[in-house]
Amino acid sequence: MNAARWPREHPEANKLLHISPDTGRITDKRVEHLPELLRAGDLLVVNDAATLPASLQGRTEDGTPIELRLLAREEEGTWTAVLFGAGDWRMRTEDRPAPPVLSVGARLLLGSLAARVVEVLPPSPRLLRVAFDAQGAALWSGLYRSGRPVQYSYLTGPLALWHIQTSYAARPWAAEPPSAGLPLTWTLLLELRRRGVRFASLTHAAGLSSTGDALLDARLPRPERFDIPASTVEAIHAARGAGGRVVAVGTTVVRALEGRAANSNGILTPGEGVTDLLLGPGFIPRVVNGLLTGVHEPTTSHATLLQAFAPLPLLQEAAQIAEKLGYLGHEFGDSCLVLNA
Amino acid sequence: MKLEGKAVLVTGASRGLGEALMKHLAWKGARVVGVSRNAQEMEAVAAALRAQGHEAHALAYDVGDKEAIYPLVGAASALVGPLDVLVHNASALGPTPLPLLLDTACEDLAHVLEVNLIGPFRLTKAVAGAMAMRGGGVVVHITSDAAVSTYPRWGAYGVSKVALEHLGRIWAAELEGTGVRFFNVDPGDMDTKMHRDAIPNADPATLARPDDVAARLLTLLERAEAVPSGSRLEASRLEAA
Numbered sequence: 034m035n036a037a038r039w040p041r042e043h044p045e046a047n048k049l050l051h052i053s054p055d056t057g058r059i060t061d062k063r064v065e066h067l068p069e070l071l072r073a074g075d076l077l078v079v080n081d082a083a084t085l086p087a088s089l090q091g092r093t094e095d096g097t098p099i100e101l102r103l104l105a106r107e108e109e110g111t112w113t114a115v116l117f118g119a120g121d122w123r124m125r126t127e128d129r130p131a132p133p134v135l136s137v138g139a140r141l142l143l144g145s146l147a148a149r150v151v152e153v154l155p156p157s158p159r160l161l162r163v164a165f166d167a168q169g170a171a172l173w174s175g176l177y178r179s180g181r182p183v184q185y186s187y188l189t190g191p192l193a194l195w196h197i198q199t200s201y202a203a204r205p206w207a208a209e210p211p212s213a214g215l216p217l218t219w220t221l222l223l224e225l226r227r228r229g230v231r232f233a234s235l236t237h238a239a240g241l242s243s244t245g246d247a248l249l250d251a252r253l254p255r256p257e258r259f260d261i262p263a264s265t266v267e268a269i270h271a272a273r274g275a276g277g278r279v280v281a282v283g284t285t286v287v288r289a290l291e292g293r294a295a296n297s298n299g300i301l302t303p304g305e306g307v308t309d310l311l312l313g314p315g316f317i318p319r320v321v322n323g324l325l326t327g328v329h330e331p332t333t334s335h336a337t338l339l340q341a342f343a344p345l346p347l348l349q350e351a352a353q354i355a356e357k358l359g360y361l362g363h364e365f366g367d368s369c370l371v372l373n374a
Numbered sequence: 375m376k377l378e379g380k381a382v383l384v385t386g387a388s389r390g391l392g393e394a395l396m397k398h399l400a401w402k403g404a405r406v407v408g409v410s411r412n413a414q415e416m417e418a419v420a421a422a423l424r425a426q427g428h429e430a431h432a433l434a435y436d437v438g439d440k441e442a443i444y445p446l447v448g449a450a451s452a453l454v455g456p457l458d459v460l461v462h463n464a465s466a467l468g469p470t471p472l473p474l475l476l477d478t479a480c481e482d483l484a485h486v487l488e489v490n491l492i493g494p495f496r497l498t499k500a501v502a503g504a505m506a507m508r509g510g511g512v513v514v515h516i517t518s519d520a521a522v523s524t525y526p527r528w529g530a531y532g533v534s535k536v537a538l539e540h541l542g543r544i545w546a547a548e549l550e551g552t553g554v555r556f557f558n559v560d561p562g563d564m565d566t567k568m569h570r571d572a573i574p575n576a577d578p579a580t581l582a583r584p585d586d587v588a589a590r591l592l593t594l595l596e597r598a599e600a601v602p603s604g605s606r607l608e609a610s611r612l613e614a615a
């Protein structure tokens with residue numbers, strides 16, 4: 034499947050593949066048809082994380098060039114991150130030279146920021162926990178001054194911050210965009226609202242999707258932080274109670290809701306937490322009825338998650354149809370709605 | 375709206391009305407972020423509030439700069455959480471002494487529009503969607519009598535404020551029902567550096583104190599749900615604290 038190589042000018046015109054698991058129907062639609070595919074009383078749950086400029090170019094103290102890609106902020110004010118060797122997004126991640134092996138205490142000079150390694154994490158010396166010298170406003174100002182959006186070599190140019198935010202983005206928790214929500218314009222959202230579709234949001238720290246290192250990639254996604262407001266839990270209970278469907282916008286929303294519910298005997302409660310839940314065939318969702326997501330190759334971890342909502346043969350058939358119809362993949366690509374009609 | 379615990383961003387907050395707003399909001403228990411081009415002055419205002427035990431942060435950005443908008447909103451949201459209130463107070467006056475339109479360089483008019491109109495438009499775009507998704511929020515445009523009365527030599531500034539007010543009304547109409555409210559607030563003539571730059575000979579005794587205007591603006595925020603979105607309000611007619 035080809036990648037979309039740049040953000041789309043008119044995302045409502047993006048393709049949308051509607052998969053109905055109960056009937057086995059696969060229909061080629063557009064994102065702008067979403068209001069016809071949802072009903073009054075349905076609840077759309079989005080991930081309102083803003084996307085950080087998580088890529089920091091810099092060097093070690095002895096002058097070796099490196100790139101640090103932030104994964105997530107940890108509770109003690111440190112950050113987990115993946116270390117890359119020289120080069121940048123223009124090179125495929127798997128072609129990047131290996132970075133130096135660092136020990137605890139090693140310092141990194143990252144543009145206007147400086148950091149030190151506080152822990153080297155399994156399974157790879159590239160997976161680090163770092164602490165920045167700066168804190169508070171100075172840290173965030175520095176991140177926005179020296180950081181760049183994480184992006185990959187299939188794109189045709191450097192991204193700006195405004196390319197990687199959803200139209201409702203709030204706290205900068207995501208290292209890469211919660212991309213399922215990128216096609217949702219306010220024209221579309223207000224139309225949905227007019228038709229009685231309700232919205233709720235949660236914040237989930239979407240991490241990196243690829244490191245170019247098979248050992249590290251096999252461990253993605255790492256445990257990710259989420260925050261589910263009480264109002265969202267109430268909205269979910271109200272929607273389900275009235276026979277409405279809960280539709281997650283993106284796999285991060287699925288992991289946050291199902292991960293939270295799984296930790297308390299299937300009952301969703303509000304609050305902050307961390308999920309390492311990996312959905313797949315055999316997992317029975319307790320909260321989410323369907324999801325809006327991107328189009329993915331059947332072998333990716335995203336696609337494995339979809340098997341909790343639809344059988345693999347149907348997903349494979351859908352992937353073939355998407356390929357044939359010229360659907361584009363990756364973060365700026367086309368969309369897929371997995372929801373019983 | 376109860377201000378305690380609310381996340382607020384005030385632009386142009388290193389002095390004048392912006393500084394007064396920072397203080398009054400912090401004293402009410404709001405979590406405030408102030409932004410100004412003047413990094414040191416802005417940090418001094420925030421540091422003084424923190425020394426009193428309040429939560430206040432300083433960011434140094436030019437709201438007229440397109441590249442500054444997402445860093446500003448990202449940093450502010452990281453520090454105090456998703457924004458509940460956004461006050462567009464930062465304003466450019468244009469060149470002083472204020473020139474007639476025929477003597478105003480088009481670049482100077484364009485600059486005033488960039489800071490007073492386009493900047494607030496970009497900043498609201500980066501914030502109001504999050505507010506609408508969460509079902510609530512207040513956006514305030516600080517405007518001026520120069521948007522209503524025809525004052526010679528106030529062309530660039532006056533035009534920018536008229537446009538800003540209409541922008542506020544259209545925002546309000548488009549987001550009706552989402553819980554996001556827009557207000558255009560005319561603070562009246564205040565004893566500030568901007569006023570001294572514009573009218574050096576004004577008698578300070580005839581000017582409102584920024585402190586008093588800020589207190590009145592807070593009473594508006596506290597009863598925001600009862601005021602029609604898109605309204606134009608004069609600070610002198612708002613309740614005193």
